[in-house]
Amino acid sequence: MDIVYAILDNAALKWAVLVLIMVMPLASLLTWAERRQSAMMQDRLGPNRANLGPLKIWGILHFIADAVKMIAKEDFIPGSVHRGLFALAPILALAPVLVAFAIIPFGPTVYPHVMGDVLNTYQLASGPVGDAAQQAAWAATYDDSIRAQVFQIEFGLIFYFAILTLANYGGTIAGWASYNKWALLGGLRSSSQMMSYEVSMGLSLMGMFLIWGTLEPGAMVQLQGSEPWKWGVVLWPFVPLGLVAFILFFTAAIAETKRAPFDIPEGEPEIIGYFVEYSGIRWGMFFLAEFIEIVFISAVITTVFFGGYQVPFLDPDGFRFLGDWVTVNGQQVHLGGYYLPVPHGAVVALQFGAFAIKVVLLCWLQLLIRWTLPRFRADQLMNLGWKVLLPSSLGLIMVAALAKLVSFL
Amino acid sequence: MAGGHAHDAHDDHGDGPEVLSVSDKNPRVRTIQVKRPTPAESSYLAATAKGLGVTLKHFVKNTFSRRKNTYIETIEYPEQKFEYPERFRGLHRLMHRDDGAVRCVACMCCPTVCPAHCITIVPAQTDDNGIEKYPATFEIDELRCVVCGLCVEACPCDAIRMDTGIHAKPVEERHEAIMTKDLLLELGARSTAVQGGEGADWRGKK
Ligand code: SF4
Numbered sequence: 001m002d003i004v005y006a007i008l009d010n011a012a013l014k015w016a017v018l019v020l021i022m023v024m025p026l027a028s029l030l031t032w033a034e035r036r037q038s039a040m041m042q043d044r045l046g047p048n049r050a051n052l053g054p055l056k057i058w059g060i061l062h063f064i065a066d067a068v069k070m071i072a073k074e075d076f077i078p079g080s081v082h083r084g085l086f087a088l089a090p091i092l093a094l095a096p097v098l099v100a101f102a103i104i105p106f107g108p109t110v111y112p113h114v115m116g117d118v119l120n121t122y123q124l125a126s127g128p129v130g131d132a133a134q135q136a137a138w139a140a141t142y143d144d145s146i147r148a149q150v151f152q153i154e155f156g157l158i159f160y161f162a163i164l165t166l167a168n169y170g171g172t173i174a175g176w177a178s179y180n181k182w183a184l185l186g187g188l189r190s191s192s193q194m195m196s197y198e199v200s201m202g203l204s205l206m207g208m209f210l211i212w213g214t215l216e217p218g219a220m221v222q223l224q225g226s227e228p229w230k231w232g233v234v235l236w237p238f239v240p241l242g243l244v245a246f247i248l249f250f251t252a253a254i255a256e257t258k259r260a261p262f263d264i265p266e267g268e269p270e271i272i273g274y275f276v277e278y279s280g281i282r283w284g285m286f287f288l289a290e291f292i293e294i295v296f297i298s299a300v301i302t303t304v305f306f307g308g309y310q311v312p313f314l315d316p317d318g319f320r321f322l323g324d325w326v327t328v329n330g331q332q333v334h335l336g337g338y339y340l341p342v343p344h345g346a347v348v349a350l351q352f353g354a355f356a357i358k359v360v361l362l363c364w365l366q367l368l369i370r371w372t373l374p375r376f377r378a379d380q381l382m383n384l385g386w387k388v389l390l391p392s393s394l395g396l397i398m399v400a401a402l403a404k405l406v407s408f409l
Numbered sequence: 410m411a412g413g414h415a416h417d418a419h420d421d422h423g424d425g426p427e428v429l430s431v432s433d434k435n436p437r438v439r440t441i442q443v444k445r446p447t448p449a450e451s452s453y454l455a456a457t458a459k460g461l462g463v464t465l466k467h468f469v470k471n472t473f474s475r476r477k478n479t480y481i482e483t484i485e486y487p488e489q490k491f492e493y494p495e496r497f498r499g500l501h502r503l504m505h506r507d508d509g510a511v512r513c514v515a516c517m518c519c520p521t522v523c524p525a526h527c528i529t530i531v532p533a534q535t536d537d538n539g540i541e542k543y544p545a546t547f548e549i550d551e552l553r554c555v556v557c558g559l560c561v562e563a564c565p566c567d568a569i570r571m572d573t574g575i576h577a578k579p580v581e582e583r584h585e586a587i588m589t590k591d592l593l594l595e596l597g598a599r600s601t602a603v604q605g606g607e608g609a610d611w612r613g614k615k
């Protein structure tokens with residue numbers, strides 16, 4: 001195995017690249033996009049001034065100006081706070097969201113030796129067969145591969161639920177350490193909200209897991225394949241399971257990001273929220289964590305409901321319409337149909353691009369929702385969480401189990 | 410108080426809840442129809458979709474059409490300016506005489522009338538007997554000025570005006586916002602009003 005590809009396939013490196021090249025820039029861009037988009041929805045102009053001389057580009061550079069401002073600002077720490085926890089809280093809020101990205105398959109597996117050629121999916125799936133020379137040739141071509149997923153593990157999305165729950169400690173601890181009643185109220189509200197929504201968030205996906213029989217996001221994307229009518233959101237085992245699960249999960253996930261219409265922990269008009277005592281870059285970390293969470297939720301929804309990095313009708317070896325699925329060596333391979341070959345390098349680029357576009361669109365949708373709906377009252381929030389979302393997601397699990405049972409009969 | 414309740418008692422029409430029956434012992438005791446949200450309403454789905462439709466419409470129109478076709482009415486300030494009405498009160502200025510001297514006769518009307526006490530005048534004597542005094546210093550603290558225009562109203566000789574149309578500029582130090590006599594005169598212009606009536610020797614002219 002080539003040492004270069006081995007390094008490129010290194011998990012830590014992949015994670016760093018993912019976080020630094022995709023997540024961080026997207027999240028910081030969102031800080032600008034949020035204000036600009038809300039302005040557009042409310043017939044205002046929003047931040048359109050930051051520029052590099054004649055380079056104005058709609059004010060996108062505001063995100064750099066913001067970052068500089070937050071770093072340069074005074075980091076004010078009130079005298080009575082618990083210093084250790086006060087310093088720890090923003091890190092606790094930010095770190096888990098970044099770690100959780102490890103499970104997201106943000107692109108296909110790349111075979112660097114066949115970048116210019118059309119990938120032979122049949123040959124790839126059948127593995128090293130034939131005589132020694134053929135096996136060696138197969139190994140030389142396909143042994144070096146870079147999987148665009150940092151952490152591929154059986155329990156996949158469970159890891160996400162577990163890690164993201166930790167992020168909530170950031171808010172609660174910030175509220176506690178600030179030694180401020182408003183902050184404490186915000187922290188408590190955030191943990192109570194987390195408890196009511198974490199449950200239905202997890203359960204709403206269980207139905208999908210049951211149908212697919214896997215928790216591993218990479219496998220889910222492969223199962224959904226390149227045909228849009230097989231994607232999660234249109235999963236339809238005699239009820240619109242995918243669509244309902246999508247709405248339930250999306251609602252719970254927005255509540256999890258603690259943004260409007262579920263911004264009770266922040267409650268700007270009354271308590272300002274758990275970060276009321278924070279300033280400068282510490283506050284910036286909470287802010288960034290919130291936006292990274294938006295990106296992350298978009299990535300999860302893309303993966304589970306919208307076919308992940310799949311481009312409609314683009315198989316690993318090219319565009320194909322209405323082909324046949326053949327099982328080779330335990331793997332599903334799509335062959336035949338109306339077929340237009342595309343080189344592996346182009347497929348990879350298209351699929352990375354598709355993932356980015358889907359994520360950006362879902363981020364946009366979340367911003368649209370955030371700037372459309374007014375805040376829920378606390379009792380409405382609890383009603384929605386416990387009386388609507390939870391029973392419906394439990395119902396979904398039963399429906400999915402029934403569908404699974406029927407398909408076995 | 411009693412009157413208010415008496416009014417309530419037969420107020421069973423209008424926006425209030427539908428009244429099913431009224432007790433004959435006490436007309437204030439009533440059975441009313443409570444409207445609970447239907448499950449469809451309390452799932453918020455329809456309302457959400459409707460709301461998203463409205464914001465989406467505005468977003469698309471504001472983002473993807475030419476500026477003049479959008480709903481946006483923002484004036485981008487330093488480049489575009491709102492046209493002020495003719496009588497807009499801007500920064501002060503001191504008017505000039507024909508010979509370019511300050512028209513102000515240091516009568517102290519304006520510092521007296523100024524509600525913000527922001528005009529400071531140190532009067533001094535002139536050789537011109539018809540005028541007697543002139544302001545040696547004339548300072549207006551534009552930070553304290555409430556732009557009421559009373560100084561202009563009070564001035565007996567059209568010496569002070571607020572018709573420059575200029576805003577008080579943002580400053581970094583408070584003292585920078587104080588307009589001195591030189592500055593005020595710089596903004597000024599020759600006033601065409603005749604000062605001093607017919608002159609100091611008006612009695613002799615008769
Ligand atoms: S405008 Fe009013 S407040 Fe300002 S200087 Fe004149 S009298 Fe004083």
Ligand code: SF4
Pocket residue numbers: 512513514515516517518519520530560563564565566567568569
């Ligand atoms: S009222 Fe006119 S003349 Fe009198 S002090 Fe003020 S500016 Fe001078």
